[in-house]
Amino acid sequence: MEQSVSYTLDSTLDTVDHAEQKATRIATELGFAEDEVMQISMAVREGAVNAVLHGNAYAPDKKVILAFEHTPDNLVITIRDQGKGINLSEIPNPLAPENLLKTSGRGIFLMRSFMDEVEIRPSQTGTEVKMIKHVHGATAGGKEGSQ
Amino acid sequence: MSMKLSTRQVDGVTIVDCSGRITLGEGSVMMRDTVRDLLSKGNKKIILNLGDVNYIDSSGIGELVSAFTTTKNQGGELKLLHLTKKVHDLLQITKLYTVFDVKDDETAAVKSFK
Numbered sequence: 001m002e003q004s005v006s007y008t009l010d011s012t013l014d015t016v017d018h019a020e021q022k023a024t025r026i027a028t029e030l031g032f033a034e035d036e037v038m039q040i041s042m043a044v045r046e047g048a049v050n051a052v053l054h055g056n057a058y059a060p061d062k063k064v065i066l067a068f069e070h071t072p073d074n075l076v077i078t079i080r081d082q083g084k085g086i087n088l089s090e091i092p093n094p095l096a097p098e099n100l101l102k103t104s105g106r107g108i109f110l111m112r113s114f115m116d117e118v119e120i121r122p123s124q125t126g127t128e129v130k131m132i133k134h135v136h137g138a139t140a141g142g143k144e145g146s147q
Numbered sequence: 148m149s150m151k152l153s154t155r156q157v158d159g160v161t162i163v164d165c166s167g168r169i170t171l172g173e174g175s176v177m178m179r180d181t182v183r184d185l186l187s188k189g190n191k192k193i194i195l196n197l198g199d200v201n202y203i204d205s206s207g208i209g210e211l212v213s214a215f216t217t218t219k220n221q222g223g224e225l226k227l228l229h230l231t232k233k234v235h236d237l238l239q240i241t242k243l244y245t246v247f248d249v250k251d252d253e254t255a256a257v258k259s260f261k
Contacts, residue, residue: 100243
């Protein structure tokens with residue numbers, strides 16, 4: 001991939017699949033291990049679900065901006081929606097006993113579990129989620145590995 | 148690969164063989180409809196065979212929880228069979244592994260129903 005790439009996507013379910021596919025392709029190209037590729041793609045999928053469903057609420061005039069940037073040390077992924085923003089304090093802990101059998105509310109938890117850093121910046125004009133996966137090993141980042 | 152479901156009966160237990168992806172959208176809806184259909188027809192001993200499920204997202208996890216609680220609330224039992232490593236790991240980190248009755252042998256799973 002280029003050092004950075006950005007996509008502007010519609011607020012549809014197809015976007016969720018496309019975002020996941022792009023993440024899988026880019027993480028694979030950058031040489032992440034198979035389990036890390038799965039983690040990255042799932043984190044992006046969950047972020048895209050939140051942007052499309054909870055952020056933009058499927059509004060046809062609102063877009064999801066998905067960006068990937070890679071540095072020697074990190075893959076940085078940003079997902080931005082154009083919704084009303086979220087109140088982070090209202091997001092329940094999905095691991096609390098009283099929430100274990102809830103059928104939703106695990107997306108951000110999975111993103112935090114799978115990525116090394118997750119920063120969520122809500123505002124009244126949208127929410128931006130920045131996720132970082134550290135590059136481990138010499139092959140990640142598209143470099144040739146040294147033995 | 149989209150999700151595929153097929154059901155079969157073994158000694159009074161309904162086994163739902165699932166393959167593909169249980170994700171937001173079609174996969175989750177299929178799972179929900181299948182379990183509700185089984186329950187409405189009186190099939191309350193259900194095993195979800197997830198051996199060929201290669202991907203599941205948070206919506207899919209939610210659908211498994213929904214299937215479990217819906218079945219339990221109607222006096223039935225729902226168990227999971229043949230978890231792949233990915234699904235197993237997801238249920239572990241979400242602390243759901245101990246909530247579900249998870250089996251790795253079909254015969255033993257069928258016999259385990261009361």
